[in-house]
Amino acid sequence: MPTEELDPLIHVPTRLRIVATLAALPDGDTLSFTRLQDMIGLTPGNLIIHLRKLEEAGYVTSEKTGNGAASKTTVALTTQGHKALDAYTEALRGLLGGL
Amino acid sequence: MNGTRDTNDITATGDDGELGPQEAAALLAQTKRQARRKFNPNPPLLSLLRAVVVLGAYGAVWLSVRDQHPYKGPSGGAIAILYLLVAIVIVASVVFLRRATTGVQGPSRARPAEITVLAAAWILVYVFMGALEHAGASHAIAYGIYPATAPLIIVGVAGAGLAQARADWPMFAGTLTVAVIATIAAYFGPAGAWLVAGIALAAALLVHATATAWRQRA
Numbered sequence: 001m002p003t004e005e006l007d008p009l010i011h012v013p014t015r016l017r018i019v020a021t022l023a024a025l026p027d028g029d030t031l032s033f034t035r036l037q038d039m040i041g042l043t044p045g046n047l048i049i050h051l052r053k054l055e056e057a058g059y060v061t062s063e064k065t066g067n068g069a070a071s072k073t074t075v076a077l078t079t080q081g082h083k084a085l086d087a088y089t090e091a092l093r094g095l096l097g098g099l
Numbered sequence: 100m101n102g103t104r105d106t107n108d109i110t111a112t113g114d115d116g117e118l119g120p121q122e123a124a125a126l127l128a129q130t131k132r133q134a135r136r137k138f139n140p141n142p143p144l145l146s147l148l149r150a151v152v153v154l155g156a157y158g159a160v161w162l163s164v165r166d167q168h169p170y171k172g173p174s175g176g177a178i179a180i181l182y183l184l185v186a187i188v189i190v191a192s193v194v195f196l197r198r199a200t201t202g203v204q205g206p207s208r209a210r211p212a213e214i215t216v217l218a219a220a221w222i223l224v225y226v227f228m229g230a231l232e233h234a235g236a237s238h239a240i241a242y243g244i245y246p247a248t249a250p251l252i253i254v255g256v257a258g259a260g261l262a263q264a265r266a267d268w269p270m271f272a273g274t275l276t277v278a279v280i281a282t283i284a285a286y287f288g289p290a291g292a293w294l295v296a297g298i299a300l301a302a303a304l305l306v307h308a309t310a311t312a313w314r315q316r317a
Contacts, residue, residue, distance in 0.1 A: 006123070013118055017130045024134035026207035035202025039137060074204060089127065095120040 005095070009057050010088045014042065015050050019059065019085050022077035030063070030074035051075060059084050136315050140199040143315070146308035149188055150301040156184040157247070157297025161290060164243070170289045172242030206265070213261050220257040224250045243289020247296050251281035276303055 010019055017040055025031055037047050054060040059081030064073045077085070118126070136142065163177035164170065173181070200208060227249075232241045255278030262271035280303060284296035 006120070011118060011123060013126060016118070016123060016126055020127050020130035021134040024131055024138055025203065026138070026205070029203050029205030029207050032202030032204070038202075039134065076205075092120055092124050092127070096124060 005091050007084055007088045007091070009053065009059065010084060012050075014040070014046070015054060018047075018050055018054065019077060019081060022060065022075065023082060023085050025076070030076040033062075033073040033075060036075055054081070057084075132315060138199055138203065139311070139315070140196045141307075141311065142195060142199075143308040143312040145191060145195045146304045146311065148191055150304035150308065152184045152188045153304065154297050154301040156181040157293050157300070159184075160247070161293040161297065164290045164293065167290065170237075170239040170243050172238050173293075216257055216261065217254060220254050221250060224253045239289040244285050244292050247289075247292035248281040248285040251296065251300070252278045255279075255281065273303075273307060 010016055018036070021036065021039055022031060033044075033047070037044060040047065042050075051060055051062060055062060057080075058078060060075060061078050062073055062075045064071055066072055159180040160173040160177045163174040164172065225246075228241060228245055231245060236245075255274045255276075258274035259271050259278065262268070262274055277300065280299040281296055284292045284299065287295045
């Protein structure tokens with residue numbers, strides 16, 4: 001089945017899981033990097049690489065607070081990210097014949 | 100922290116291989132389902148526990164007052180069971196809440212002012228009970244209808260007010276249901292109020308547990 005119409009940035013298992021997890025957060029909430037890492041089950045390095053790609057596309061926003069060991073990074077899906085996931089879901093439905 | 104994984108777990112951690120539309124749809128649905136479950140501070144299991152506790156606590160009080168003519172009030176043992184079970188529910192609720200909200204920041208977190216409002220409502224409703232007794236209210240009122248229903252009505256309405264301010268409509272409906280159930284239960288007399296409130300609340304909590312479980316599977 002052709003998958004060209006699926007957003008290539010989201011159509012990668014790990015990034016799909018990241019975006020879907022962040023989309024499940026209540027509106028306006030952010031998730032700590034460590035909790036996201038725990039939920040996705042990735043190494044910090046791998047997660048950073050995927051988050052950077054999503055951030056460059058404007059799908060995800062991250063914010064770092066504090067310094068050194070006390071620093072905390074929080075991550076959230078942007079409005080653009082939500083729209084991209086909706087469009088991706090619609091495209092999937094279309095490919096699967098509305099299933 | 101990780102909870103139980105679905106038996107049909109699709110993902111291989113960090114595996115970024117080729118993904119077909121069907122696999123993608125399954126992965127998306129599974130991830131959303133798992134995430135919603137992990138972020139939910141009121142999972143079906145907790146509602147089930149609350150239902151059992153409400154039935155046990157209110158049932159214990161009802162058993163101690165059902166044959167009283169005239170009504171005197173619950174026995175010390177029944178009150179001890181009531182408080183013990185309430186304490187268990189509070190501890191369990193805090194554990195589930197912490198687990199669900201670890202690492203989550205933002206508007207969904209309870210604000211200190213909201214917690215203060217609910218705590219004040221809960222405490223003041225019992226302080227008011229002292230005023231009823233002081234004013235010479237009958238035991239049927241002061242130790243029956245009032246303690247069986249007033250805390251649920253006051254805290255339920257306060258919770259509904261906070262929920263509507265957040266536009267949290269499921270919580271609004273749930274808390275308002277509690278207040279309505281308690282108000283209806285008050286019409287069943289000092290002993291009957293404990294029984295009706297206990298059964299109706301337990302039933303409502305079971306409905307909530309079932310609905311949540313069904314939503315999480317969808």
